[in-house]
Amino acid sequence: MKNIEIEAKYKIDEKKYEEILDFLMKKEFKCKEERQHDIYFSPQHFPFLGGKIDNECLRIRVLDTKNILSYKKFVDKTEDKNSYCIEHEIEIEDIDTLTKILNDLRIDKTITIKKERKSFYIDDLLEVSLDDVDGLGKFVELEIKNEGKLSQGINTIKELTEKFMLSEDMRDYEGYSYLLYEKYKDNL
Numbered sequence: 001m002k003n004i005e006i007e008a009k010y011k012i013d014e015k016k017y018e019e020i021l022d023f024l025m026k027k028e029f030k031c032k033e034e035r036q037h038d039i040y041f042s043p044q045h046f047p048f049l050g051g052k053i054d055n056e057c058l059r060i061r062v063l064d065t066k067n068i069l070s071y072k073k074f075v076d077k078t079e080d081k082n083s084y085c086i087e088h089e090i091e092i093e094d095i096d097t098l099t100k101i102l103n104d105l106r107i108d109k110t111i112t113i114k115k116e117r118k119s120f121y122i123d124d125l126l127e128v129s130l131d132d133v134d135g136l137g138k139f140v141e142l143e144i145k146n147e148g149k150l151s152q153g154i155n156t157i158k159e160l161t162e163k164f165m166l167s168e169d170m171r172d173y174e175g176y177s178y179l180l181y182e183k184y185k186d187n188l
Contacts, residue, residue: 005072005085006150007143008157010170017138020164021118021130029120029128037062038113039099040177044106049181057177058107060095067092082154083173111184113176125149126156133176135183140166 012020024031041058042048048056055074060067070089077083092098099109115133122128129141142160144153160166172179 005087005143006082006147006153007085007141008161008166009139009141009172009175010161010166011172012138012140012166012170014138016164017130017132017140020128020140023164024120024128024130027120029122031121032119034063034117034119036113036115036117038115038177039095039109040111040113041102041107042110044108047110049110049177050185054174054178057175058102059177060092060098062095067095069098111177111180113180115176121145122156125153128160131176136176136179139172139176140164 039060039062040049041060048054048058055076057070057072059070059072061070068089069092070087072088073086075081075084075086102108113133115131117129117131119127119129124146125144127141127143127145129143131139131141133139142157144150144157146153174182
């Protein structure tokens with residue numbers, strides 16, 4: 001799978017969610033709906049959540065048809081580069097055994113996220129996902145799917161953010177795991 005992920009994610013209300021959904025449905029883009037169950041893990045010696053720097057994550061994503069182990073490291077924007085995410089993924093079959101291995105390595109389960117996702121594919125350029133996340137609400141995520149068309153993808157993201165009036169104050173730079181951790185950290 002690819003190793004770089006470039007996306008923009010925005011917290012939206014129900015009205016904006018329905019507006020974007022209606023637009024995407026009318027355009028008849030290819031659509032995939034799925035329930036995602038994400039299990040996040042963190043090393044005891046270097047916590048990915050609640051530590052000094054929260055820019056990494058280790059996750060098992062449970063889907064109807066497969067399970068995916070992902071490691072992500074977020075890289076901040078610089079003068080000459082946009083922010084992006086280094087991502088490594090592999091399909092796994094046995095979640096229980098992998099969880100035992102991680103626990104034996106002192107890498108503990110920290111948080112679980114459940115969400116309904118509707119993903120729309122704009123040609124081979126962009127994936128637009130509408131997420132309804134348990135405990136957090138609704139979000140739209142715009143992700144470039146073709147690194148060979150990076151500037152075209154960035155321009156399309158800008159066009160869509162303007163069309164749907166997605167402002168910078170709506171943008172989520174933290175991610176669902178961090179948002180849920182912050183919301184529930186006193187109860188963990």
